[in-house]
Amino acid sequence: MNGSFVFIAFTGSPVSYVDLAGVPILIGFGIAEFVLNMIVLSAMTLDVLDQDVSNYFIINLALADGLIGVVVVYNGLYTLLEWKDIHECLLRFGIVNGFNVASVLNIALLTIDKFIKIKYPFKYYHYITPNRAKVTTLIVWLFALTISVLPAAGWSNIGEEWSHCAFFDVMSRSYLITSILIYCVPFIVIVTLYPQMCSLARRHALAIQSQTRLYIHRKGTWRFVKPVGLIVGIYVICWLPVGTYLILVLADRKTVELSGVDMGTILAFSAGIGSLNSLFNPIIYAAKIPAVSRQFKRVCCCCCWRVPFIQSNAYSSMHVSTASIQTGISRHSSEQLDQC
Template sequence: SSLRVNVVKSTGETELCFPQLFNTSCKKHTRPHMETMLMYIVLSSVSLLTVSLNLLVIISISHFRQLHTPTNLLLLSLAVADFLIGLFVIPIQILLTEPCWFLGDLVCVLFYFLPCFTLLASILNMVLISVDRYVAICDPLRYPITITQKRVQIFVLLCWIYAVFYSFMILYDNLKQPGRYNSCYGECVVNINGAVDMVLFFILPITAIIILYMRVFVVAVSQARAMRSHIAAVTLQRSVTVTAKKSELKAARTLGVLVAVFLMCYCPFYCVTLSGYDIMIGSSSTVFVLFLDYFNSCLNPVIYAFFYPWFKKSVKLIVTLEILQPNSCEANVL
């Protein structure tokens, strides 16, 4: 089983990508001008928005010392992956919607390497976030000992190394002999083992995320009920504990929304690959399915803005340039 990814060729048009190579040139695929313009405008706008919003997240968490927590470090890693998707992957997608490929076989493979490792890094960061919330909610007493800043840094580094290594291995045949799967000149074809990709890239990470969050929500609901039933009988000291638990539950709910949106954006692409259909990069339907994948990177900071007060405060300080003031990193944004 293999996943064949290529720039689609039209069989109904006589115009060739390379007229001088009449027998071996691909036929040029054409689409209506309005459809092409709409596609470029939408993808360019999402790219700009994704870069801008995730840059705000990166600056916020990196600059303000109060936000240097293990959970926020995972959010920072996710924002970096989303930032790269907006900066490089979506513009690459715009290039791949062109009717013919003129940049050569090696560049073609490299163009698929970057989306592969950035999207995998996003998925792996989601898994790490789920583990973080699982320990915070289900084993809160051991959380400060188990989830330390140093351990999170190590796991984030391993996450990125694995994403690069996996992407290299799954594209190894294509890198060893670029263009080996092209049927004509002007085509950009990458062949991937679909079964391996489906299991390692999607099924295992998503299964882990769902199982962890099911457990988190069961525990969160029971804790919420316990707090409501005993809220009138708590002491001042206990009320502080209750407030802390509420904060953890809110964080779990926020990250649960994050994961739910992630699943809704990524599932259509893998439903198509499960059907065994050849993914033709360039066709309007496939551009839409891939657009959902990339749009998730734009939605994550929007979710932060709605659910995290610290993000709103940080953005205000960044936009008003107050972060340029001395000791601004010590500002209270919580």
């Protein structure tokens, strides 16, 4: 807080001009993250869930990102109200950490899934089965929820004179170090496997192109790599600032405090950049997955709710269709979309 404020909340906390200007933007981003990821969730669940095991990981990633949007909205409201309750404080920080752990673990699972699909295409459905995907994602969520409740369960730095919910004051140093190590494991998996995926995809594309002399096959080979690459790249860009700042504070907090800048302000700003990752992921899905793109069109245009559904799977190598029927339905769908 700076010296000036607009009003005093009913809890007795002053609300500054910066808070009043930034909170609506924060809440707007949170609502957008939740809505967009729910569209992805509904599209993947209703349309293409049974066609590709990879969709289980995409669904869980969309669920984690949507829940992060809910937390962003809640944090925006907290900034204005700041109800002083120690259990709420610890649980809120724990849930933020837990949902982000679920997000990065699902990104790692999606990366592993695509790596196996490229390196072992004929054994993929032997290694990755729907039951194994369900069990793995369930373990991820149980682990994330455990991480969420640990601070409220006692793994914190609460003293008898607690009066303000400040992240670096209430969170235990050992808990923060453990959380960073947890994030490092999937991050190492991601940055290790993705370059190998690119190398394998390039070799496959060159081999197929040399045999068939058709560029379309090369483009099809890269379709497994590009969406994951965008998701991984955006995740690293968004969360690198807050990750770096946390490491600096844990390494030498006194030096950071001597800089004169409020630690909570820097953390809030860097964490806000990180939360934008949950906004970019559904946009990537809309651009790369036809079912998600169609669902976005249905939501954006009310008259498109009755558009005939065209079964399509961009990730399946086997596609059975009747060309004349698809052409007619596609033309009819395009005409309805143009009328919207």
